[in-house]
Every structure is written in C-alpha cells, then in structure tokens.
Amino acid sequence: MCEFWLEAAKVLLTPIVVAILGVLLLRRVEGIKSEVAKQSDFNKKWAEQFFECCQEFMRALERELALLNALATLENPNDELGTKLKKEISQLHPTLSELELRIRRSVAFAPLTGGAATKAADECIKLTGALTASMKGNFDEIINKMNEFNVASRKVHEEMLGLSGKRA
Secondary structure (H helix, E strand, C coil): CHHHHHHHHHHHHHHHHHHHHHHHHHHHHHHHHHHHHHHHHHHHHHHHHHHHHHHHHHHHHHHHHHHHHHHHHCCCCCCHHHHHHHHHHHHHHHHHHHHHHHHHHHHHHCCCCHHHHHHHHHHHHHHHHHHHHHCCCCHHHHHHHHHHHHHHHHHHHHHHCCCCCCCC
C-alpha cells in the first residue's frame, strides 16, 4: 500500500513541479520582455528626436544656401532686399549651431556611427560659413557634404534602433 502512495505521489508531483517551474520561467521571460520593451521605447524616442533634428538641420542649411544664392544674384547686395537677405542669413546661424549641438549630443546613443554624422554636420556648417563670409564658394561641394550627412545620419538612426547591418 505504501508503494502505491509513493507511485501516486511521483505521478502527481512531477506535473506539479513542472507547472511551478513553468510559471516561474514564464514570469522571468515576461519580466525580460518588459525590460526590452522599455529599452526599445527609449531608443525609438531618441531615434525619432534625432531624425527630426536632422531634418531641421537640413532645412536650415537649404534655406541658408537659397538665401546666399539669391544674395549672390543681386545687382546691389547692399540694397533693401540684400540687407533683408543678410539679416535672415545671420539669424539662421544660431539655429544651425543649436541643431548641430543637438546632433552631437544625440549621437551618444550611436557610438559606432555617430562620429561620421557629427563630422559631416560640422563640415556643412564650416563650408556654409566660409561661403557666407566670402560670398565665394562651391554650392556643389556643400550639397555633397549635405548628402554625406544624410547617409551618415541614416546609419546613426539605424544604430539607435538596433537595425545596423540588417538592411539589404
């Protein structure tokens, strides 16, 4: 009779132990999934902010180049329109500096690819600044540097989202 109860206990205990272990494992997996989701939300938020900043940076650069081009075509750059264009150009400089600073700060979450984006952004500002100062320069060189910035920014964004190396 004792053997019967021992066998019955073995038969009953095995599923109970497995069920308890399953519940504990499930709780652990759910905890890990929750942490991963929180980290993913954090990364998505920073990647989104970085993307928006890059878009603003490109718009500001494009605006400055358009203003410089318009200024260069004026017969008298010191007339009323020229003065207005120069004023708007000078107002863009703090905006570009702020956006470039935001880009440098944001790439902390992309240690592998961030350097190329900050370098390209800095070079865009330097080239545009030189063009503004001398009214001489190569728009194509600046546009090429802007394209480098766009490519580098895409890589930063991918790294921030954990997608590096997954594109075809």
